[in-house]
Amino acid sequence: MSSTAIPVGRIIRFALLSLGALMILAPYIFMISTAGKTQSDIFTSSLALIPQHFYFAENFAKAFAKVPMATLLWNGVVVCGLIFFFQVVVAIPCAYAMAKLKFRAARLMMVLVMLGLLVPIHATALPLYVAFDRMSLLNSYTSLVAPFTISVFAIFMFLQFFRAMPDDLLHAARLDGMSELGIVARVIVPNAWPAVTAFAIFSVVAHWNDLYWPLIVVSKQAYATPPLGLMYFRAAEAGDDYGALMAATLIITLPLVAAFLLAQKRFVEGITMTGLKG
Amino acid sequence: MSSVVLAGNVASAAALRARSEDRTAWLLAAPAIALLLLFVLLPVAAVIFLGFTDFELGYGKFRFVGFENYAHLLNDRTFRRSLWNTSVYTAMVAPVSIVLGLGVALLIEGEGRARGFFRTVYFLPVASLIVAMATVWQYIFHPTIGPLNALLSLAGIPGPNWLGASNTVLYSLSIIGIWQSVGFNMVLFLAGLTAIPRELYAAAHVDGAKSALDRFFLVTWPMLGPTTLFVVTISITNAVKVFETVKMLTDGGPNKASEVLLFTIYQEGFVYLRVGYASAMTVVFLAILVVLMLLQYRVLDRRVHYT
Numbered sequence: 001m002s003s004t005a006i007p008v009g010r011i012i013r014f015a016l017l018s019l020g021a022l023m024i025l026a027p028y029i030f031m032i033s034t035a036g037k038t039q040s041d042i043f044t045s046s047l048a049l050i051p052q053h054f055y056f057a058e059n060f061a062k063a064f065a066k067v068p069m070a071t072l073l074w075n076g077v078v079v080c081g082l083i084f085f086f087q088v089v090v091a092i093p094c095a096y097a098m099a100k101l102k103f104r105a106a107r108l109m110m111v112l113v114m115l116g117l118l119v120p121i122h123a124t125a126l127p128l129y130v131a132f133d134r135m136s137l138l139n140s141y142t143s144l145v146a147p148f149t150i151s152v153f154a155i156f157m158f159l160q161f162f163r164a165m166p167d168d169l170l171h172a173a174r175l176d177g178m179s180e181l182g183i184v185a186r187v188i189v190p191n192a193w194p195a196v197t198a199f200a201i202f203s204v205v206a207h208w209n210d211l212y213w214p215l216i217v218v219s220k221q222a223y224a225t226p227p228l229g230l231m232y233f234r235a236a237e238a239g240d241d242y243g244a245l246m247a248a249t250l251i252i253t254l255p256l257v258a259a260f261l262l263a264q265k266r267f268v269e270g271i272t273m274t275g276l277k278g
Numbered sequence: 279m280s281s282v283v284l285a286g287n288v289a290s291a292a293a294l295r296a297r298s299e300d301r302t303a304w305l306l307a308a309p310a311i312a313l314l315l316l317f318v319l320l321p322v323a324a325v326i327f328l329g330f331t332d333f334e335l336g337y338g339k340f341r342f343v344g345f346e347n348y349a350h351l352l353n354d355r356t357f358r359r360s361l362w363n364t365s366v367y368t369a370m371v372a373p374v375s376i377v378l379g380l381g382v383a384l385l386i387e388g389e390g391r392a393r394g395f396f397r398t399v400y401f402l403p404v405a406s407l408i409v410a411m412a413t414v415w416q417y418i419f420h421p422t423i424g425p426l427n428a429l430l431s432l433a434g435i436p437g438p439n440w441l442g443a444s445n446t447v448l449y450s451l452s453i454i455g456i457w458q459s460v461g462f463n464m465v466l467f468l469a470g471l472t473a474i475p476r477e478l479y480a481a482a483h484v485d486g487a488k489s490a491l492d493r494f495f496l497v498t499w500p501m502l503g504p505t506t507l508f509v510v511t512i513s514i515t516n517a518v519k520v521f522e523t524v525k526m527l528t529d530g531g532p533n534k535a536s537e538v539l540l541f542t543i544y545q546e547g548f549v550y551l552r553v554g555y556a557s558a559m560t561v562v563f564l565a566i567l568v569v570l571m572l573l574q575y576r577v578l579d580r581r582v583h584y585t
Contacts (some may be wrong), residue, residue, distance in 0.1 A: 013388060017392070020400070021399045024457065024460070107309070112311075119322055122543070123560055125560075126325055129548065152314065209407055212521055249414060253406050253411065255404055264398055267401070
């Protein structure tokens with residue numbers, strides 16, 4: 001290999017990566033820039049990235065005035081929080097039983113879990129919708145949360161994590177006279193922390209972003225999640241006040257992106273560990 | 279004699295313990311089993327059942343129609359269009375985002391100082407609200423005030439009506455889909471790359487694989503096999519499940535040019551409330567997912583047998 005080949009290769013590599021990065025970042029750049037433009041600015045100079053008149057405050061005010069941002073974000077937090085809580089509380093004991101106890105139905109459970117992995121909410125939505133409609137549960141946190149309280153993916157993930165845990169730990173706890181539930185709460189959960197955070201990231205990203213199910217069960221703004229609220233806003237604005245629309249978009253995108261930037265390493269670990277999305 | 283009794287006692291004590299452990303296991307798994315039945319198995323059974331009925335929400339009665347819904351699906355132009363569009367979308371998004379994801383992962387893997395920065399940037403779309411970013415893309419694709427066409431007109435090219443014309447809408451949606459999934463695939467490939475032992479590259483070098491390309495085909499590609507299979511399956515499944523961007527930006531239009539499977543099911547079931555007919559469509563959707571999974575196992579099997 002010649003000595004000049006290395007720098008040239010490096011430069012090409014860097015240039016390619018930068019070009020790609022620019023394309024990935026372009027929507028974000030335009031989002032921020034447009035959120036600070038006046039209507040006339042938007043219509044005349046779409047390529048100018050720096051607004052002629054700084055209109056950020058006005059656009060954000062408009063977004064906050066027309067969309068109940070606080071409600072949307074609150075709904076998002078409540079729904080994602082409840083879903084995550086139930087998923088973990090239901091999945092951990094089940095995964096523990098399958099991984100560490102003499103459980104005669106473990107095989108059968110494994111088959112159920114594998115089958116469950118295959119079935120997305122889109123496939124079960126119709127009967128669930130009919131059932132929630134019959135029970136007058138549409139437009140409620142219950143209907144938003146209930147179908148996701150069981151996550152076969154969580155069971156699958158925790159199962160693999162628990163299998164790798166040493167049995168000695170459990171024997172010691174049993175000799176100390178701990179009940180199985182006590183073992184789950186005081187030995188398993190504290191040790192399963194990496195798996196729990198990884199799953200938390202997966203679960204929150206999936207449900208914060210989900211539009212399909214909220215769109216089906218919610219028709220009132222009081223229960224709208226962030227994606228749904230943004231859809232209402234866009235429909236109400238007839239899609240031409242791009243300044244305010246971009247401001248609203250920015251506010252709604254920010255929480256998760258900020259969380260990602262702060263806890264990047266965990267995010268990437270979480271996604272690779274879970275290897276799934278949406 | 280006494281030793282036999284003793285052994286019997288020990289055995290029955292062990293059996294007793296095993297039985298009590300089994301009971302505890304059932305108790306611990308009970309909530310999960312109950313919810314699994316309620317929210318997964320029962321609804322799937324119900325969808326299959328409803329697919330054979332003419333059930334409509336709002337009407338009390340329904341009757342069995344056998345395979346009528348499925349017969350109808352065969353001749354339903356919207357549904358056929360929808361299947362075709364979903365295939366075209368998948369055929370564009372999955373391969374391109376896989377190849378780009380692998381390319382970016384390889385480039386980043388070799389990068390030194392800026393590695394963390396690039397990884398963050400490429401991964402950003404995965405952490406962003408797709409519904410929100412879709413509206414940004416709508417602005418970028420806007421035929422008159424959008425920056426993309428402004429850029430094209432600088433170069434003297436008349437820009438198309440990206441999301442508004444039936445011959446470009448699927449491509450525009452695919453661009454958004456690719457933008458969204460490259461980073462995700464990259465992260466999975468990066469994880470696969472770091473798992474390859476360094477010694478293999480040294481060994482390949484000794485064996486005469488001097489160029490980077492040789493090393494790629496001799497070491498990287500075969501070692502990445504399982505990761506690639508995983509990325510391929512997940513990319514295809516995710517592309518088949520495209521819904522958000524379509525619902526947000528095109529509503530299946532113009533002229534059903536961006537009608538995709540989940541959108542059609544959504545329209546039939548939740549807008550027109552023809553639950554029976556939409557259930558039949560859902561069964562087709564599930565069948566596609568099952569076939570994809572079987573294909574994945576098939577490939578995995580072959581790998582195990584022949585290497």
